Amino acid sequence: SLKCGIVGLPNVGKSTLFNAITQAGAESANYPFCTIEPNVGVVTVPDNRLDKLTELVVPKKTVPTTFEFVDIAGLVKGASRGEGLGNKFLSHIREVDAIAQVVRCFIDDDITHVAGKVDPLNDIEVINLELVLADLESLERRQERLSSKLKSQDKQAKMEYQLIQRILDEALTQGKPARSISFTDEEMKLVRFFHLLTIKPIIYITNVGENDLIDLEENVFFQQVKSLAALENATVVPVSAKLESEIAELQGDEKQLFLEELGLEESGLDKLIRASYELLGLRTYFTAGVQEVRAWTVTADTKAPQAAGVIHTDFERGFIRAEVVSYQDLVTSGSMVQAKERGKVRLEGKEYVVQDGDIMHFRFNV
Numbered sequence: 001s002l003k004c005g006i007v008g009l010p011n012v013g014k015s016t017l018f019n020a021i022t023q024a025g026a027e028s029a030n031y032p033f034c035t036i037e038p039n040v041g042v043v044t045v046p047d048n049r050l051d052k053l054t055e056l057v058v059p060k061k062t063v064p065t066t067f068e069f070v071d072i073a074g075l076v077k078g079a080s081r082g083e084g085l086g087n088k089f090l091s092h093i094r095e096v097d098a099i100a101q102v103v104r105c106f107i108d109d110d111i112t113h114v115a116g117k118v119d120p121l122n123d124i125e126v127i128n129l130e131l132v133l134a135d136l137e138s139l140e141r142r143q144e145r146l147s148s149k150l151k152s153q154d155k156q157a158k159m160e161y162q163l164i165q166r167i168l169d170e171a172l173t174q175g176k177p178a179r180s181i182s183f184t185d186e187e188m189k190l191v192r193f194f195h196l197l198t199i200k201p202i203i204y205i206t207n208v209g210e211n212d213l214i215d216l217e218e219n220v221f222f223q224q225v226k227s228l229a230a231l232e233n234a235t236v237v238p239v240s241a242k243l244e245s246e247i248a249e250l251q252g253d254e255k256q257l258f259l260e261e262l263g264l265e266e267s268g269l270d271k272l273i274r275a276s277y278e279l280l281g282l283r284t285y286f287t288a289g290v291q292e293v294r295a296w297t298v299t300a301d302t303k304a305p306q307a308a309g310v311i312h313t314d315f316e317r318g319f320i321r322a323e324v325v326s327y328q329d330l331v332t333s334g335s336m337v338q339a340k341e342r343g344k345v346r347l348e349g350k351e352y353v354v355q356d357g358d359i360m361h362f363r364f365n366v
């Protein structure tokens with residue numbers, strides 16, 4: 001399943017936020033996985049369409065799709081030089097699909113700041129620099145290994161070598177992340193093999209004071225991060241970690257009421273889940289039967305057999321075809337039977353690219 005790693009300097013509110021995530025996850029833990037590591041928080045992805053489908057189909061149960069957050073605590077200055085537990089943390093980051101960096105934007109004189117004062121731009125730079133340095137080192141090592149092949153006129157090696165040189169020159173040696181370069185599809189195929197940390201999409205989670213949420217324009221630190229993110233093509237999600245930990249203890253209507261009282265439309269956690277989903281280009285498709293209505297996550301451009309494989313590998317292996325109706329067509333028709341009568345249910349084959357909101361029924365050989 002897809003993972004977003006939470007990083008940040010000490011004392012910025014990571015654990016507070018992560019505890020809110022695991023608490024919220026525990027509330028809705030009707031997913032079939034058993035052992036989850038302590039640093040992994042599984043959250044359900046909020047989706048109004050699932051409620052509507054439940055109304056239409058009246059299944060025995062409804063299962064939302066999930067998303068994982070991984071707590072990667074302890075990334076500090078010097079990590080790329082292997083200081084402290086640095087290397088271990090970098091290797092954790094290597095395994096996630098996106099990075100969410102918590103930055104402190106709240107002022108509280110009682111809570112020590114590692115750098116002595118609240119300065120989100122500096123905090124971001126410290127962490128990004130560690131990631132840049134780690135990439136720099138691994139690319140230089142890769143270049144070294146390639147240099148012996150260059151003599152033998154290996155075309156592939158030459159291309160790779162030059163691409164690495166470009167990433168070094170245009171980004172890393174200037175302290176910029178590899179994601180700031182735009183690569184062609186062809187180049188991207190190669191770049192993936194480099195397993196770079198700074199190519200991963202990033203979200204800045206600005207941890208603001210709970211009173212700042214209503215009027216974020218008032219929080220200068222938030223504004224600074226927002227401007228930086230705009231330049232970097234990164235996403236910003238404002239949260240109050242403290243408030244999130246209170247919200248996470250509430251359920252359903254209670255939670256809704258609490259948010260309304262605060263003048264907020266959704267919790268920071270829901271906002272974060274949505275932003276991660278968008279950032280990773282994720283899509284949701286549904287299966288809807290009387291036993292179970294369920295949401296599933298796939299990446300953009302996933303074809304029908306691979307989408308079936310998310311449910312079970314047998315579904316992918318024995319895939320024959322899929323019956324597909326769009327969410328909108330099903331809701332407008334009022335039922336699956338009606339949708340069929342209106343010719344809204346299509347039969348799709350192996351090459352069909354799953355669209356967000358598709359309701360799918362797979363036919364397969366066992």
Ligand code: GDP
Nearest residue numbers: 010011012013014015016106108111240241242
């Ligand atoms: P971590 O080291 O990044 O995991 O930070 P923690 O989550 O442990 O938070 C460090 C301290 O800051 C704790 O005492 C928290 O209670 C406090 N803290 C976290 N978030 C907020 C916040 O939004 N506002 C205020 N005032 N304090 C916070």
